[in-house]
Amino acid sequence: MKTTLFSILFAFSMTLGFAQSGEKEVKIKTSAICEMCKERLERNLGLSKGVKYANLDLKDKVMTVKYNPKKTDVASIKETIVNTGYDAGDAVADQKAHDKLPDCCQKTAAAHSDMKH
Numbered sequence: 570m571k572t573t574l575f576s577i578l579f580a581f582s583m584t585l586g587f588a589q590s591g592e593k594e595v596k597i598k599t600s601a602i603c604e605m606c607k608e609r610l611e612r613n614l615g616l617s618k619g620v621k622y623a624n625l626d627l628k629d630k631v632m633t634v635k636y637n638p639k640k641t642d643v644a645s646i647k648e649t650i651v652n653t654g655y656d657a658g659d660a661v662a663d664q665k666a667h668d669k670l671p672d673c674c675q676k677t678a679a680a681h682s683d684m685k686h
Contacts, residue, residue: 592621595643597632600656601625606674613653617641632657 601610607625610632614623619640625632634646650657654666654674667675 593638594635
């Protein structure tokens, strides 16, 4: 019991310590359309150095990213989104990456977030 309590307290203090050490959050509007887009973006951002959390809200197409500013910055996060084939705020998607997306995920496709691919 003491070990479990200690583990919980330790994990909480580490989480609190990290949050206090300067973790930042940014919200970036994207051109994502569907669940496949969401999975692709979250996976690619999750693999990026310094990114702790990435979640795309398909309803408003906004990507929320929590990151360690000592390891990455907003420009790098936007670059990852752009290089994945999606717009990131005012940064336009890399054309070659966009053209490699499935047809249903390209900007000209109609929204279809309720469809499964």
